[in-house]
Amino acid sequence: MMFRYLTLTLLVVAWHSVASNISIRTSNLDEEQQQKVESWLQQGLQAVETTLAPIPQPAIDIRVKGASEAMEPVPWGQIIRNSPIQVLLYVNPRMPLTAFIDDWTLYHELSHLYFPYLDYPSFWLSEGFATYLQYLAMYQGRIIDRSQFVERIQQGLLRGMHTTRDKPGRLSDVSADMWQTKAFKRVYWSGAAFFMEADLQLIEQGQDLTELVATFSHCCLTEQMTGQELVRTLDVISDTEIFSQLFATYRYRRDFPDISARQLHILASHYH
Numbered sequence: 061m062m063f064r065y066l067t068l069t070l071l072v073v074a075w076h077s078v079a080s081n082i083s084i085r086t087s088n089l090d091e092e093q094q095q096k097v098e099s100w101l102q103q104g105l106q107a108v109e110t111t112l113a114p115i116p117q118p119a120i121d122i123r124v125k126g127a128s129e130a131m132e133p134v135p136w137g138q139i140i141r142n143s144p145i146q147v148l149l150y151v152n153p154r155m156p157l158t159a160f161i162d163d164w165t166l167y168h169e170l171s172h173l174y175f176p177y178l179d180y181p182s183f184w185l186s187e188g189f190a191t192y193l194q195y196l197a198m199y200q201g202r203i204i205d206r207s208q209f210v211e212r213i214q215q216g217l218l219r220g221m222h223t224t225r226d227k228p229g230r231l232s233d234v235s236a237d238m239w240q241t242k243a244f245k246r247v248y249w250s251g252a253a254f255f256m257e258a259d260l261q262l263i264e265q266g267q268d269l270t271e272l273v274a275t276f277s278h279c280c281l282t283e284q285m286t287g288q289e290l291v292r293t294l295d296v297i298s299d300t301e302i303f304s305q306l307f308a309t310y311r312y313r314r315d316f317p318d319i320s321a322r323q324l325h326i327l328a329s330h331y332h
């Protein structure tokens with residue numbers, strides 16, 4: 061009885077160290093696995109919040125479900141736009157903490173919280189942002205180093221480029237259809253390239269994307285927007301036309317964007 065009480069107290073104390081607007085619920089995990097998951101969530105939240113800003117919602121529910129047969133540490137993550145917003149994560153609880161920390165899924169899903177829900181043809185914007193941010197948060201959180209940051213993005217871009225050959229059409233059409241056509245890699249990585257290009261232009265002007273999205277999440281985040289409204293708002297906040305101009309080209313793109321190693325190193329140097 062005493063032991064049980066002690067364990068419960070420790071769990072409650074640990075869970076209090078996560079911000080009060082965040083509740084965590086787990087299922088199919090033993091107590092040790094819960095502690096591991098808690099440590100993982102804490103470091104992931106810290107990496108994303110340090111990179112962008114505190115989680116913008118007044119409340120979120122993080123639900124973690126154990127799936128011991130999964131081949132990956134985090135085989136599935138999803139944002140469910142209920143009230144409050146839910147972050148759903150499936151994990152293989154038998155994998156070590158280091159494997160969880162090195163998996164991009166948590167950083168990706170948390171990054172979605174800083175953007176509104178968009179129209180289907182603009183889904184490449186939300187997935188692109190989360191795809192770029194997953195590695196930016198891992199890099200700023202010192203989970204990956206400079207060469208891993210560059211390499212992982214290059215590998216992703218390469219997968220996106222290969223998928224473009226098999227999934228032709230305008231990015232906005234492919235984006236609206238991606239669940240049927242499984243064009244995820246093209247959609248995600250074209251969108252990531254969009255935000256890398258925008259970030260490079262912002263950096264040249266003495267701003268950057270993380271700062272801008274932090275401001276956006278305070279002033280302007282709503283539950284839903286169109287892609288067009290989102291890029292206009294980002295233009296207003298940055299006092300540029302960077303986002304609308306890139307959007308006008310990217311939405312109709314049939315090719316895969318070209319981001320060079322030199323450009324990735326500029327981003328890596330900026331965020332070092």
Ligand SMILES: [Zn+2]
Nearest residue numbers: 168172187190
């Ligand atoms: Zn996503």
